[in-house]
Amino acid sequence: MTEPRRRARLIALTALAALLFSPPLVVIFDRPSEAGPSWLPLYLFLAWGLVIGLAAWLMESREEER
C-alpha cells in the first residue's frame, strides 16, 4: 500500500472512531434494553472493538495496492 494512501485511510479511521465515540451517536445508543440497563456500554465496547480491528487490519496488511 502506498504511504499517502495508508495515511489517508488512517485519518479516515480516526475520524470514524471520533464520530463513533461522540455524542450524537452515543446519545442514539443510550436507550434502555428490555432487560433494563442501557445499551450504551455494549455499543461502546463493540464500536471500540471494531475500530481496533480495522486499525489492526490497516496496519498489518502487507498486500500491494491494486
Place this chain on the structure above:
Amino acid sequence: MRSEALVLTFAFGYLALLFVIAAWGDRRAEQGRSLIGSPTVYALSIAVYCTAWTFYGSVGRAAEFGPSFLLIYLGPTLAMLMGPLLIRKMVRIARSQRITSIADFISARYGKSSSLGALVAVIALIGITPYIALQLKAITLSHAVLVNYPEAADFRLADESFWNDKSFWVALVLAVFIILFGTRHLDASERHEGMVAAIAFESLIKLLAFVSVGVFVLFGLFQGPADLFGQVAADPALGDALGLGAVPGGATGWFGTLVLAFLAFLALPRQFQVLVVENVDERHLKRASWLFPLYLLAINLFVIPIAMAGLLLGGSNDPDSFVLTLPLAAGLDGIPLLVFIGGLSAATSMVIVETIALSTMVSNQLVMPLLLRSRRLHLSSQGELAGWLLGIRRVAIVLILLLGYLYHALIGDSYSLVTIGLVSFAAAAQFAPAMLIGLYWRGANRTGASLGLIAGFLVWAWTLLLPGFAQSGWLDDAFLHQGPWGLAWLKPYALLGLEGWDIYAHSLLWSLTANVGLLVGISLFTRQSPLEQTQAALFTEAMHPGLEHTPLWRGQTTRGELRSLLGRYLGASATARVLDNPGDARLDDSDPAPSELIARAEQALSGALGNASARVLINSVVRGEALDLESILSILDTTSQTLEYNRQLEQKSRELSRIGEELRAANERLRELDRLKDEFVAMVSHELRTPLTSIRAFAEILRDSDSLPDEKRVHFLDVVVKESQRLSRLIEEILDLARLESGRLTLHPQRLDLVALTRHSVDAVHRLQEDRGVALEVEIDLDEAPVVGDPDRLEQVIINLLDNAGKFADHDAPRVRLHLARHKAHFRLSVEDNGPGIAPDERERVFEKFHQIQRQGESAETVRGRPRGSGLGLPISRGIVAHLGGRLWVEDAPILKGACLVMELPSAPG
C-alpha cells in the same frame, strides 16, 4: 493467611523482582540483544497510562458515573490511531534534536527557550505531584483494606506514624529503583532499557490481575454475564446506572472528557517519556497503534461487571475498593493478594516513569539553566560536571517522591482518587496546544506559547485546583458559591455564568480557550527570532526527507574548545565518542571544527542538559549564527531584500542630488567666469585703445603739418614712443596674466638673497622716484635673506610695489617707505606710502584685474602727469608671489598711515 508479614513479603518480593528484570534488561542492552526491541513491549510500556487510578478508580467511577470511565481510554485510542502520523513525527524530532522530556520538546520548538522549558517544568510539577501522591495513597489504602478486612479500611494516615505507612517504604524502594535504573546514563535522551522492560512486565501483571478478578466475579460470584445483568436489571436502583444520565454534564461532559483524555494522553510527562523518549524504532508505532487500544479494551472489559457486582453485593463498601473487597468477601486469599500486587504494579510503574520524566525536567529545565547562569560553575569548571548532573537528577528524584509522599500524607485523605486524576489530566492538557499547534503551524512563536501556557495554567488553577483545595477544607469554600469578592461571574465552577457543565469540561473549555487563543492571537502579531524560525521549520517539516541532514551551524570554533566544553559536562569517554571519528584521528585540536561536528556536540549536550542549556553552552564557544537554508531564504525574502533595495535606492538618490548640486555650482562658476572674461575683454580693449588713439593722433599731426617746429616735433615723437612703450608693456602684462592664469608662466626659481635683490630694485627705481619728487626711505634689518625665487620676476614685483606706492603717495609731499624684515620662518617686505590708504572693503579688490582706485576728490584730470597704471600690476604680482609659495596682501601702514602692501616669502631651507 493474609498476615501482615505475608503481604509485605509479597509486596517487597515483587519489587525485588522488578530490580531483577530491570538489571537483566540493562545487561541484555549492553550485550546488544535488546529485550525491548519489539513493538509488543513498546505497546505494553505505553500501558503505564493505566495507573492505580485505572486499577481501582475505574470501578469506582463506573459505579458512580456509569460508562464515563471509558472516555479516559477512548481518548487515548483516538490518539494512538493517529500515532503513525502524529507521534511518529514527535519521535523523529525527538531523535534528531535529542529531546529529553516534554518541557525540553516545547522549549526546543520555541527557539530553545529556557524560560518556556522552566515554565512547563513548573506546571508539570504542580499538576503531576498530586498524581504521584494518588498512587502512594492507593498503595496505602489497598494494603489497609487487605490487612484489615472485614473491618473498615478507614485508614487515616494522620493517626499513624509514617514508618507504619507501607507506601512510605514503597516510595523509598522506588527511589532506589529509579536512581539505579533511571539515571544510568547521563544522556537522558538515551533509552532506559531495564526500566522499560520492568514497566512492560508490570503492565502484564496488572492486566493479569484485573482480568483474573473480573473472571472470578463474573463466573465465580455469578453464573456468567447473563446472570449478572439479569440481577442488575432486576434492581431498580441500578436501572439508570449505565446510561448517559449517570455521566456528569451529559453529552457536553462526555465530549469534554473525551477531548481531555485525548490531549492528556499525548501531553502527560510520563506518556511523552514512554511514547517518544523511550521509543526504540518509529516503526513500532504501527503495531502499538492498535495493540495498545486493545490492551485498554481488555483491562476495561471487566470494569462494569465488577462495579455492578460490587453495587449488588457489597453496596456499603467504597466503590474504589470493590476490586479487593469482592474477592475478600468471598473468603478467598490468593486473588486478593494478586489484586494487591496488580494495584502495586500499576502504582509503581506510574511513579517510576513519572518521576524519571519530572526529575529530568527539574534537572535540565530548572536547575541547569540556573547553574549555568551563576558564574561560579563556569569558573570551577575544570572538574567534571558529569557527576554533578547525575547527582542533581538523583536528588530531584528523591525530592519529587518526597513531595508526592508529603502531599499524600498531608492532604491526600480529603481527595477521592478520581478527582486528582482528572485534575492532573487537565493540567497536562495545557501543554497540548503549544506542542500540537507547534508541530504543524510554523507561525506559532515563543511569546504566544508562553502567555498561552500561563493563561491556561491560571484558569486551570482557578477552576479546578483551588476549588479542590476548598472542598478538602483547606480554603474557605465561600468563593465556590458566591464567587470571589461577591463577583458571581468569577465563580470557579461557572465562569462567566456558564452553569450546568461538568467541572472538567468547564475547566477544559475555558483554559483551552485562553491557551489556544493567546497562542494563536499573539503569534499572529509578534515576530520570531531567527533561531525560533529555524526550530519551527525543523519541527513542522520534520517528516520532510531532505531536512534530516541539514547542517545547522555556520559558526566557527576549534576542536579543542569543543573538546574541553564536552569534557567538562559529559566526561572524557562520552566526549571521545562524540568527537573522535576513526577517519579524522590525525586532526589537531587547534583545527577548526566542521559544522557537523558542532551539531553533534550540541546534540550530545542536549541529551544530557536539555536543548536550552546546550544552546547556551555551544553559544559560549561558537561564534556565528545558525540558520537552515529555508529560514535564510524566508528571511531574505521578507526583510533583507527589501532593505537592500531601499538602501541602494537611497544611496542612488543621495548621489544624484549631490551630483546635481555639483553641476549647479559648476554652472554658476562657469557663468561667473564667462562674465569675468567679457569684462576682461572690454577692459583690455579699452586700455589698448587709449595709447593707440594718442599714438595715431600725434602720428597724423606729424604727417599732416610740415611746418611744425622741431621742438614740437621732437616732443610729439617722444609722446609716440612713450605711448608705444606703454602699449607694449601693457601687452606684456596681459600676456603675463594670461600665462599666470592658465598656469603656463615659467619661473626659474633659484636660491637668492632678497636683501641684495631689494637693493638692486630700489636702485632701479630710485632715479625715477626722485624725478617725481617721491621721498623713498629704505629700511632693511637683515644682512641677508635667502629665499627661493625667480630673480627677474621678484624684481618685477618689488618695482611694481614701489611704483604703485609712488603713484598713490601724498600729492604734495609724497613719501614711500620700504621695510624688509624676518617674520618667523618668512621674510616680509612691506611698502607703504603716505597716501589716503585703501578702505578695508577695497583691500582685496585691488588685486582684481584692471581695478583702479579712484582717488577721492580727484578727477581723472588731476591725475594727469603721473604715469597711469594698467590695473594689472597687482594681480600679476600676487600671482608671481603665490607661485613662489608666498603671499601678498594689503594692511594699514604702521608709520606713514597710507596704504601698505606686504609681500611675504618663505625663507630658503638650509
